[in-house]
């Protein structure tokens with residue numbers, strides 16, 4: 001492995017456009033891979049098993065929890081969602097960049113449990129709560145009760161903005177994709193990530209601990 005891959009978590013309230021943004025990001029960044037979650041919710045029109053999600057029933061998901069097969073998992077809107085620990089580990093070990101589209105509860109678990117992989121946490125939001133409300137209402141696919149439930153969850157998610165390293169405001173789709181790509185690129189160049197490679201290339205020129213800062217003259 002040349003240098004460790006970037007583990008990028010993308011969260012955001014329903015209506016933030018984060019799933020479309022992640023898809024567009026992966027088109028621009030073909031070397032990165034999307035983590036296909038397991039879920040107990042049923043397949044929506046246009047979704048494919050193994051591409052959007054691995055669709056499983058509740059007993060299977062519960063068994064997977066007991067067998068510690070998830071790097072993180074959470075209940076969202078009454079359904080269970082989780083990230084495969086084995087798949088994630090295999091990609092990290094190969095130095096591949098991985099994008100996780102997961103909710104804030106999962107983001108906390110990734111931050112706490114996968115600390116060694118220095119995950120980068122990105123929060124995607126519409127420009128205002130008014131816009132978020134409009135986007136949810138205009139989807140037309142949800143009942144009023146569902147829209148209310150999503151707004152309540154969105155309020156809860158927004159409170160957790162402090163968890164995240166970056167915020168992407170999705171007011172213009174292409175610019176938001178560029179922002180996400182910029183974060184990925186910046187993380188690829190983080191000193192901590194690249195230091196082992198720099199040391200391999202420069203050998204003894206790079207000390208194993210930082211030297212003291214230069215003395216100020218005058």
Ligand code: 5GP
Pocket residue numbers: 011012014037038041072073074076081082083101102103104105106107
């Ligand atoms: P949807 O059912 O609309 O595809 O997703 C609902 C919510 O579940 C979204 O916020 C999505 O990011 C989140 N989600 C999807 N997969 C996972 C996962 O593996 N873990 C967690 N914690 N949340 C997930």
